Amino acid sequence: ENACIDTHRSVRCGFPEVIYCPGKSTGEIVQIFRKLYETGVNILATRAEEPVYQAVRDSEICPREDLTYDPRGRTITLMQDHYDSLHGDISVVTAGTADVPVGREALATCLAMGQNAELIADVGVAGIHRLLSRLERIRKSNVVIVAAGMEGALASVVAGLVDVPVIGVPTSVGYGSNFGGLSALLTMLNSCANGVSVVNIDNGFSAGYTASLINRNFKRSDE
Amino acid sequence: ENACIDTHRSVRCGFPEVIYCPGKSTGEIVQIFRKLYETGVNILATRAEEPVYQAVRDSEICPREDLTYDPRGRTITLMQDHYDSLHGDISVVTAGTADVPVGREALATCLAMGQNAELIADVGVAGIHRLLSRLERIRKSNVVIVAAGMEGALASVVAGLVDVPVIGVPTSVGYGSNFGGLSALLTMLNSCANGVSVVNIDNGFSAGYTASLINRNFKRSDE
Amino acid sequence: ENACIDTHRSVRCGFPEVIYCPGKSTGEIVQIFRKLYETGVNILATRAEEPVYQAVRDSEICPREDLTYDPRGRTITLMQDHYDSLHGDISVVTAGTADVPVGREALATCLAMGQNAELIADVGVAGIHRLLSRLERIRKSNVVIVAAGMEGALASVVAGLVDVPVIGVPTSVGYGSNFGGLSALLTMLNSCANGVSVVNIDNGFSAGYTASLINRNFKRSDE
Amino acid sequence: ENACIDTHRSVRCGFPEVIYCPGKSTGEIVQIFRKLYETGVNILATRAEEPVYQAVRDSEICPREDLTYDPRGRTITLMQDHYDSLHGDISVVTAGTADVPVGREALATCLAMGQNAELIADVGVAGIHRLLSRLERIRKSNVVIVAAGMEGALASVVAGLVDVPVIGVPTSVGYGSNFGGLSALLTMLNSCANGVSVVNIDNGFSAGYTASLINRNFKRSDE
Amino acid sequence: ENACIDTHRSVRCGFPEVIYCPGKSTGEIVQIFRKLYETGVNILATRAEEPVYQAVRDSEICPREDLTYDPRGRTITLMQDHYDSLHGDISVVTAGTADVPVGREALATCLAMGQNAELIADVGVAGIHRLLSRLERIRKSNVVIVAAGMEGALASVVAGLVDVPVIGVPTSVGYGSNFGGLSALLTMLNSCANGVSVVNIDNGFSAGYTASLINRNFKRSDE
Amino acid sequence: ENACIDTHRSVRCGFPEVIYCPGKSTGEIVQIFRKLYETGVNILATRAEEPVYQAVRDSEICPREDLTYDPRGRTITLMQDHYDSLHGDISVVTAGTADVPVGREALATCLAMGQNAELIADVGVAGIHRLLSRLERIRKSNVVIVAAGMEGALASVVAGLVDVPVIGVPTSVGYGSNFGGLSALLTMLNSCANGVSVVNIDNGFSAGYTASLINRNFKRSDE
Amino acid sequence: ENACIDTHRSVRCGFPEVIYCPGKSTGEIVQIFRKLYETGVNILATRAEEPVYQAVRDSEICPREDLTYDPRGRTITLMQDHYDSLHGDISVVTAGTADVPVGREALATCLAMGQNAELIADVGVAGIHRLLSRLERIRKSNVVIVAAGMEGALASVVAGLVDVPVIGVPTSVGYGSNFGGLSALLTMLNSCANGVSVVNIDNGFSAGYTASLINRNFKRSDE
Amino acid sequence: ENACIDTHRSVRCGFPEVIYCPGKSTGEIVQIFRKLYETGVNILATRAEEPVYQAVRDSEICPREDLTYDPRGRTITLMQDHYDSLHGDISVVTAGTADVPVGREALATCLAMGQNAELIADVGVAGIHRLLSRLERIRKSNVVIVAAGMEGALASVVAGLVDVPVIGVPTSVGYGSNFGGLSALLTMLNSCANGVSVVNIDNGFSAGYTASLINRNFKRSDE
Ligand SMILES: Nc1ncnc2c1ncn2[C@@H]1O[C@H](COP(=O)(O)O)[C@@H](O)[C@H]1O
Ligand SMILES: Nc1ncnc2c1ncn2[C@@H]1O[C@H](COP(=O)(O)O)[C@@H](O)[C@H]1O
Ligand SMILES: Nc1ncnc2c1ncn2[C@@H]1O[C@H](COP(=O)(O)O)[C@@H](O)[C@H]1O
Numbered sequence A, B, C, D, E, F, G, H: 001e002n003a004c005i006d007t008h009r010s011v012r013c014g015f016p017e018v019i020y021c022p023g024k025s026t027g028e029i030v031q032i033f034r035k036l037y038e039t040g041v042n043i044l045a046t047r048a049e050e051p052v053y054q055a056v057r058d059s060e061i062c063p064r065e066d067l068t069y070d071p072r073g074r075t076i077t078l079m080q081d082h083y084d085s086l087h088g089d090i091s092v093v094t095a096g097t098a099d100v101p102v103g104r105e106a107l108a109t110c111l112a113m114g115q116n117a118e119l120i121a122d123v124g125v126a127g128i129h130r131l132l133s134r135l136e137r138i139r140k141s142n143v144v145i146v147a148a149g150m151e152g153a154l155a156s157v158v159a160g161l162v163d164v165p166v167i168g169v170p171t172s173v174g175y176g177s178n179f180g181g182l183s184a185l186l187t188m189l190n191s192c193a194n195g196v197s198v199v200n201i202d203n204g205f206s207a208g209y210t211a212s213l214i215n216r217n218f219k220r221s222d223e
């Protein structure tokens, strides 16, 4: 058997295993979906192309209307459970329009982990008033995810303006010396502003997961 | 004037500016120390070589006995304030003995930010029972910092065993294809276990800072 | 003539030449297959796409039923000989499901070299109990091949738990700062656990070949 | 003869040859200084360590009081001429205190090229109000040089706020994944804000030179 | 809403926002086009494939004959305004024929910014007389853009022959150790000739934008 | 006009301009072919895909039978002239079968430059007797071109056995840590055997060109 | 406590923990030495500079005459035990004289692991007869370690001539595009000859360790 | 014995073994010098620091006055033989003053190989008239060595102007994105002008060796 599902994970780590689709056959994905469904957890499949979604939908594992597919963020979601969450939420901020798919993957992950989250798109530093006009909203969140490509400067700027953790997701948006997201990755790792930690290029899922781990236990000192 | 201190930072970001010593003259460091002292915040100076500490100590800015110097982690600390903290704490775990200086920089940062923290050293994956025997202790923390050099695999293993955020600090311990910490950095960014976010190579300060941002508002759902 | 077959290789090196298909025309592959067949050795063709297999099969070089094709590992095998082997075997361990094709290439190579081998899939460090529950089996082998992508931490963890050589095969599974397998490659080269030696990214063949060189002469000291 | 001075350069390129000291013996530097002095141009020597300055000063090539040495920016200057300049000036902005040496090399170059220039230090994005409070001043300049290390985000932020060319100088300030300035270099090359062009890491001279070429012919449309 | 147009940009930066097409749906591009059209600015869309142009054209936002599409440089242009420009112009020089698309993107940008500009193609250093025979023309310009791939040596050679700023655009033309334009990028950043500043690989747009910022305020001292 | 042919090149450099096809339209290639044909030189077009050859052939620029097309090496050749050549020749040696296309590009270049040359294929170091059995032949040449991918060790081994210049052409044959030919490139640049100089990855043309420059003037001291 | 010795390792892995000296204080090293001495295992300390050896020697942990120090390979050895070994041995082959220190680290490791081993130095491929004249000796070994810098071609050549596993140790000998051993590392990973597995640059210890794991259980089929 | 001298090399390769000093003890160098002296060949030791020269001189191996030491190029030479050379010579051209040491290593190598050679220094492309004024001299040579750092553009420019082979030696002169000579190395490998082959960064020895192999058999067709 090529898959060995970690059904114990939600006990150990707080959230169940998530299905990363690339490199798995559609048949394998459907089978893993079925097994997870039986355990009663929320199911999230990432990097799921449309035909994968259709195969899951047509497999009659679960009522069709319980499945959600986001073609932009390429996620399939099925909610069966809700997890601990205090009242706060997570802001998912993107620098440009092209960073939205990564932002949406993060958003879907937060929701699947039972957290509140909101997407704030296209507020990059080229026109910094766009960020400043949304700042009051962002400051209300317990964690801020910043998805940015090209030079990825937005993460530093946000971290200099908030008092909560910032999770940077460099995206591969750009070309030339962007080197597939390396530029934004190095930017975020070398942030001169404090409180930024970083996940892999284009890894909206990991940002959403870590943000959820933080948010579900977060209690603003002013609360 | 070559320095423009950000005295507003603790209001905006929750913690005051920290003095990064490299590239500053001893005179400049003493002067910044003095200005921060007057604002009544906790002071932390990182990457401070022994002579820098002596200059600060001899400058009579503050009572000598209020200053702490950690030669291994190269930090100078002066506590004047305490910040919001719930009851939890932060584990700072290192893979090997050589990762201890980075771990100590993280530790000093947590303490200066008013958080509880503990160092757990030399529990790398080559002898994994060393980690497993400390796991109960580590699982009690609200955040876990993992400092590891060479291949940095410890971050993934820890993240697979706890239900709180793991902050990975790749260290430059190693040689050859380690490429100054690049090996451990890529390992942590590509972790197959979830909940790992990463800071710059050898940046114990940043790990401690982010962990403090998380910990001071963290409230275990079981509390 | 563009190919100059090294028919002397099994005398010099213990195993015959193997056909690496990329960059060769189908006609050339069939011709080399025929020449090797005449020398009576076991034949292995790697990175063989389906049409290449069909061309070999339809060429009537040999009885069709003697040919085996593995579409997942992309190998064609034809057994004519068996080589020296003591009683032990080789474990081929993969970290995830997506590493299985590389694992299967290694497996097919071991078998073609006349060795016993078994595939143990999807036991990566994110859920380390999956590895621990298979450990007794793995420890019985004379050599362990570990195929892992993303951060490739599994090789270090296995090497810390067994007393035989571990051959690490980094795979290109992953994205972003994985850089086509570089991440796992550096991990394995910098293993803090001892006894790991490494082959090229995705090179299941080389891992299987070296494991076979070791296994065929291996005699457990407790035997 | 190991040096072949390009005395024709100020005719062809607008400014005379400048002495880059590394890799030249003190004797050679003194000799080139002498030859340039005879042609009556302004002389600038960059990356000049203190002993080089002393050797030039003691060589009695010119009246000692005509020589200026800046130990922070490591430049020796001797003014004999002034070049065309309209009334505008150049702002040299640095992100941190440690970027000041590079900023001062740029400043000295502008002055030696006969331009007006001013240094504005330590206004990085971690505390963005520091930049905003200097913005009116910066907007009066015809060109803005931004010297920044770590992640170098300041160049993008400035370029989004001014209507003149921004010349980015990445500095090697930082460590770890900064990779000797690579991080800031990629940031500036991938700026999402427009109007940024980039020179080599730590190359304050080149930034100052290009800024001078622009400034001496610049005429604000509102003048 | 995934796009947040920076309508204030021409006031702040001198030129309006430009539409970078990759990563935006055709619908989004048409919508942004419409909004920009209403503000009365010149519109430039870069990296626009033919179907994008057709969609804009068929959307009846504006009279068809006002739209220009350059399939080689992949730009859509719509002129509604003209910006400040003194009498000078910009030379866009390419090293080879294959660098022409990048040169044309630069050219279209200059024109959309209201500047005069001319393309001078295929004058690389392998046959340097081709450059020398065009030198008199090039020297009349206020800024020179040099687009060159392979080793990109042309930027240095031009900068040694003119007294105005040179903006280097490395192109990705070449193969092997060209590494997608890295070779020409490093060449231009390390130019031994002065006055070269550099933009991202293949970024004709950025070169044209910066050149326009310079040219519109440039006044030759001999005028 | 996008192309500016360097008709003076054969006078200056000994051989005429060669047509590098990528990035040029078929129409442009035909036109350049025509112009070169009129000057009476030998014409070589490299990296020419089949349709480009057909377009040239059908353009009736020259008698069809004068054109030669090599689909493996992707070269079009038309001989009108012969250049100075003493009696010696050039060996083009390839390490594997997959390196043959690069070898054939080198071969075609030598022939177009009027030199004698011979291809010796698949004699890599894995079976070194294959090289040794051809050594007498190779030693008769005035220059040896070695095209090798994977680790490219053949260049060093050959250079240790001959007393003439060896020109190494690293090829991109391989995968994983081969990094598109980087592995073989670094090998050849770091050869422990002397007399190896190197051209770009896959650049059979450049190897053939340089070999021709050497061979046409070479006179063995024993002649 | 900063060190947590893995006393269980020889049971689990077959050989005890080895002391890697860099990053440990002399005091710590002495203490670890003492603890290991008490367990009765063979002790090996690698990368041990002379003063470290002297401190161990003067600490009177053990009889001085039981300690061996190799200043070239920088190893301290103390033998208390012998491990299982069949009759075969290990050849440690170096390409040049400068690779000898790495070869000696490998040698000392083999001996400390209770194996027979022999050093064969300076037989690189530039003069391949040097290798061929030692080949009969090398072929008698059960494993061959090849330490080579510059281009590292020796590993491929040896692997093409023997029928046992070859462990490649790239060394950092060389300069320029050697990039600290990267050149030889890539060479060995991409070996066209089979049976080569690779350890980290300059890691003679790891090569010796893996070779020992193989040798102690190796039984030539012809025995 | 750590050294195994290849006394057969001059027969096989045309020139004897050369002593590369780094990584060898002074004693070993003296000993190799003595052995080579006895065979009657010309001796060249490269990268020889002053104390190495003194040790050789004081060892009384040979008459002191027969030894030559060049401290700039760090070579020790002892001439005992002369090799075949036709009447032509080699030009060694450097771009800047700082490239002279590499140029001198090349020069010394040519002379030790019995060839005529001349150094032409500081004629880089920033002031191209300096090259053009020496062109007639350079064109008389049979081979041209170009040593250049920073962006290394000189190699392409020279190759476009001569009809003999150009050997490019990238130097490590520069800083920042020069990356230790990588910039000039890539430039020369990607030369748009033909006839350039390349050796390792700073490897004046290899350039001189290859140039000598070419020159000693070169016979200009016009002779
Ligand atoms: N060809 C180009 N290359 C790089 N950046 C561009 C290009 N064309 C436009 N841009 C920039 O990309 C920005 C659009 O980013 P977005 O918010 O994602 O739409 C524009 O405001 C321009 O500054
Ligand atoms: N020369 C060496 N290179 C790499 N690793 C080594 C070397 N010598 C010993 N080691 C490993 O380093 C480990 C010690 O790490 P630490 O816990 O930091 O003391 C030992 O158990 C060995 O596995
Ligand atoms: N160890 C450290 N590593 C990286 N950044 C640091 C460290 N310690 C302090 N910092 C940051 O460096 C900033 C000081 O930068 P500067 O303006 O150059 O003095 C502080 O405000 C911190 O945010």
Ligand SMILES: Nc1ncnc2c1ncn2[C@@H]1O[C@H](COP(=O)(O)O)[C@@H](O)[C@H]1O
Binding pocket: F192, F193, F194, G095, G096, G097, G098, G122, G126, H017, H018, H019, H020, H021, H046, H047, H203, H205, H206
């Ligand atoms: N400057 C140099 N750079 C690179 N290789 C050199 C240099 N000088 C000599 N060599 C080569 O290094 C070899 C000596 O290697 P070894 O066996 O370690 O003594 C000589 O035979 C030369 O081929």
Ligand SMILES: [Mg+2]
Binding pocket: A096, A097, A122, E003, E004, E005
């Ligand atoms: Mg936008």
Ligand SMILES: [Mg+2]
Binding pocket: B096, B097, B122, G003, G004, G005
């Ligand atoms: Mg330890």
Ligand SMILES: [Mg+2]
Binding pocket: A003, A004, C095, C096, C097, C122
């Ligand atoms: Mg799995």
Ligand SMILES: [Mg+2]
Binding pocket: B003, B004, B005, D096, D097, D122
């Ligand atoms: Mg500051």
Ligand SMILES: [Mg+2]
Binding pocket: E095, E096, E097, E122, F003, F004
């Ligand atoms: Mg052309």
Ligand SMILES: [Mg+2]
Binding pocket: C003, C004, F095, F096, F097, F122
């Ligand atoms: Mg073959």
Ligand SMILES: [Mg+2]
Binding pocket: G096, G097, G122, H003, H004, H005
């Ligand atoms: Mg030697």
Ligand SMILES: [Mg+2]
Binding pocket: D003, D004, H095, H096, H097, H122
């Ligand atoms: Mg000069």
